[in-house]
Amino acid sequence: MAQYSRVSGNVGLITLQNPPVNALSAAVRQGIVDTVKRALGDPEVKSVVICGQNGVFCGGADIREFGTHMTGPPLVPMIHAIEMADKPVVAAIEGVALGGGLELALGCHYRIAHTKAKVGLPEVTLGLLPAAGGTQRLPRLTGLPAAIALITTGRQITTAEALKLSIVDQVTDYSAVDTAVKFAKSVAERSLDGRRVSERPCPCPPDVDALFEAAMQKVRQSARGAIAPVACVQALQAAATMPYALGMQREKELMATLFTSGQARALQYSFFAQRAVGRWSLPSGARWDGSKPRPIRKTAVIGLGTMGRGITVSLAQAGLSVIAVEAQEKPLKEAQQAISGMLQRGAKRRGGAPPLDLITYSANLQAVADVDLVIEAVFEDVALKKQLFQHLSAICKPEAFLCTNTSALDIDLLASQSRHPELVVGMHFFAPAHVMKLLEVVHGSRSSPEAVATAMNLGKQMGKVGVAVGNCHGFVGNRMLKPYLEQGLFLLEEGATPEMVDGALEEFGFAMGLFRMSDLSGIDVGWRVRKGEGLVQPGASVRVRQGRRYSPLGDLLYEQGRFGQKTGRGWYRYDNRHEAKPDPWLNNFLEDYRARHGLAARRIECQEVLERCLYTLINEGFRILEEGIAAGPEDIDVIYVLGYGWPKHRGGPMYYASMVGLIKVLERLEHYLRAHPDVPSLQPCSLLRRLVASGSPPIHKWRKIIKKTQSHL
Numbered sequence: 001m002a003q004y005s006r007v008s009g010n011v012g013l014i015t016l017q018n019p020p021v022n023a024l025s026a027a028v029r030q031g032i033v034d035t036v037k038r039a040l041g042d043p044e045v046k047s048v049v050i051c052g053q054n055g056v057f058c059g060g061a062d063i064r065e066f067g068t069h070m071t072g073p074p075l076v077p078m079i080h081a082i083e084m085a086d087k088p089v090v091a092a093i094e095g096v097a098l099g100g101g102l103e104l105a106l107g108c109h110y111r112i113a114h115t116k117a118k119v120g121l122p123e124v125t126l127g128l129l130p131a132a133g134g135t136q137r138l139p140r141l142t143g144l145p146a147a148i149a150l151i152t153t154g155r156q157i158t159t160a161e162a163l164k165l166s167i168v169d170q171v172t173d174y175s176a177v178d179t180a181v182k183f184a185k186s187v188a189e190r191s192l193d194g195r196r197v198s199e200r201p202c203p204c205p206p207d208v209d210a211l212f213e214a215a216m217q218k219v220r221q222s223a224r225g226a227i228a229p230v231a232c233v234q235a236l237q238a239a240a241t242m243p244y245a246l247g248m249q250r251e252k253e254l255m256a257t258l259f260t261s262g263q264a265r266a267l268q269y270s271f272f273a274q275r276a277v278g279r280w281s282l283p284s285g286a287r288w289d290g291s292k293p294r295p296i297r298k299t300a301v302i303g304l305g306t307m308g309r310g311i312t313v314s315l316a317q318a319g320l321s322v323i324a325v326e327a328q329e330k331p332l333k334e335a336q337q338a339i340s341g342m343l344q345r346g347a348k349r350r351g352g353a354p355p356l357d358l359i360t361y362s363a364n365l366q367a368v369a370d371v372d373l374v375i376e377a378v379f380e381d382v383a384l385k386k387q388l389f390q391h392l393s394a395i396c397k398p399e400a401f402l403c404t405n406t407s408a409l410d411i412d413l414l415a416s417q418s419r420h421p422e423l424v425v426g427m428h429f430f431a432p433a434h435v436m437k438l439l440e441v442v443h444g445s446r447s448s449p450e451a452v453a454t455a456m457n458l459g460k461q462m463g464k465v466g467v468a469v470g471n472c473h474g475f476v477g478n479r480m481l482k483p484y485l486e487q488g489l490f491l492l493e494e495g496a497t498p499e500m501v502d503g504a505l506e507e508f509g510f511a512m513g514l515f516r517m518s519d520l521s522g523i524d525v526g527w528r529v530r531k532g533e534g535l536v537q538p539g540a541s542v543r544v545r546q547g548r549r550y551s552p553l554g555d556l557l558y559e560q561g562r563f564g565q566k567t568g569r570g571w572y573r574y575d576n577r578h579e580a581k582p583d584p585w586l587n588n589f590l591e592d593y594r595a596r597h598g599l600a601a602r603r604i605e606c607q608e609v610l611e612r613c614l615y616t617l618i619n620e621g622f623r624i625l626e627e628g629i630a631a632g633p634e635d636i637d638v639i640y641v642l643g644y645g646w647p648k649h650r651g652g653p654m655y656y657a658s659m660v661g662l663i664k665v666l667e668r669l670e671h672y673l674r675a676h677p678d679v680p681s682l683q684p685c686s687l688l689r690r691l692v693a694s695g696s697p698p699i700h701k702w703r704k705i706i707k708k709t710q711s712h713l
């Protein structure tokens, strides 16, 4: 787990060995303790280098150990012993030095890093803080402002930035290990005075109180109820105000609180869920490990509206050539300008040149004849998309994959327009497509495993987290949103206000409440979807449609020209483009509406808002699992955390349900169904009942029960 050798005559080389990221498991920690002791005790050895095997220094503490009974030597005294060594110890950083990995490196006397390596303290993203001295040593090197920024966000940085911040001492294009060995020889006789980071003072600006006040305010605003970022600031405050030993004590206390918190467990579940979705399977039994993706070199994007532009940018940034097609010359020119601007701004942020040359613009669909894969992002109109698929099928080479960015339409229907339906899949991106990490890869009944594997692989190349989902109206994310939004409208009818509903959801941790979200995405967009479903009856405000309760409130707003942010009026008023303000007009409108329908407004508690909105969404999630549209609860949770602003520290809707208790979710759905028997989405799903009947097993056991349920169907 840590190999020891002597190189270059008198350098002790310690190599961490725990693939794939050399995480600091109990065995690795024991290996480090043993090999360090050996190196320090060997009179022939004058200096030591620590590195990781296979070009990766270390990905930090072994997260898999967190939920278990921890054994092996603890990190803090191990790193302390390295720092106190009387021979120079050099960290040779390749690949990554993250979390405990960087903390190990900070305990070394020198750090040499490869230019392509990344370093960071991402513990906060796991609901923790860097508790192996990271909160105390980093600010002593970088100063407080940089340490606050890095530790409270978990941002990973390039070694060029790390060099500027004094986190590393040298950056090399050559082997970091060879460079570190040479360097270790050169400093073998040098005094270690000033090289032990913990012995340095923590540089404090004169306005340190104001600095922490601002930092605390910033994390409280952006954390949306997450406790780890706040604890990170508190630990850094200790570094600024206490001697090192007391700071370490504070770090330990704060970590103890976080370590056992539900938030840390949820975030760690989320970490593994985001990796588990890559191991997809289809109802046919086809799986990720038996399906080979085809390499994609040339791509095309059809339709250069907001989504098409974002997808084009993402493809080009991933190094793929793109033919960007828009039928009319004027919008084509506008799109070209917008895409170039996005690429230039992206290049400024990431460094390097904008990949403008990878994109060819065309107003002619024939230009896509020899591409390997097309993503269509034209207007969400089924007739238009059907026609486009017929054209593409005739124009493209027969082996080309045809993908649609539809957010709800039937993939099988579109595939049936193509001569090769097995090459058709959905690639549902989320706006803004060049920023959002989520990609729903939608398989139709005839999509081949190769097509799914190719779309998943392309998503990965674009830096997305792909989730394979089945074909149904709205797929996973948008389908679950429907009962959630519907409950929001019903609550308004019964006496709530948009700001009250949104307040409860935002307090829960959503990035945006449902009415603010509706204003952002456009009330006209939702109206068009409902029109497509035959639900809209202009001018009418009948509260029953298609045999179930229906709220026409959204349709009535649409008829008033209140489309949301884009028209400055929606569920809120927008005097400047983004700031939502409660609108007295809307309150009057709601009062009139209730009076017209004989609805008495009642006082609605936040708890009811949460239970009705969230439990109906979760209930739909169970239906999705039961129907095999998603293979497991992790798939749904990843979609909600990455695509729908679900608070990360609550794991995702299905994880949340497992924490609240399935029996409680079931009871509350039954309770609300009794009060609203005309709302079918409150009818508990049979899978939920089955899980409760089998004793509410933990979430990792659901897949097995779901499989059994499906085989009974």
Ligand code: 3H9
Residues within 6 Å of the ligand: 020, 021, 023, 059, 060, 061, 062, 063, 064, 075, 096, 098, 099, 100, 101, 103, 122, 123, 126, 128, 129, 130, 131, 132, 134, 272, 275, 276
């Ligand atoms: C910490 O250090 C606490 C300390 O401060 C103090 C304690 C006192 N442990 O992401 P990938 C697995 S907290 C266990 O697909 P990539 C991962 O699950 C830790 N397993 O690869 C996956 O397994 P599988 C702070 C880990 O190349 C496989 O490795 N550190 C760990 O895209 C490949 O991962 C972090 O937060 C781990 N630490 O990205 C870093 N890391 O194949 C977390 C990875 O079975 N890790 N695995 O699905 C990462 O950010 C990325 O994994 C990394 C590689 C950038 C390293």
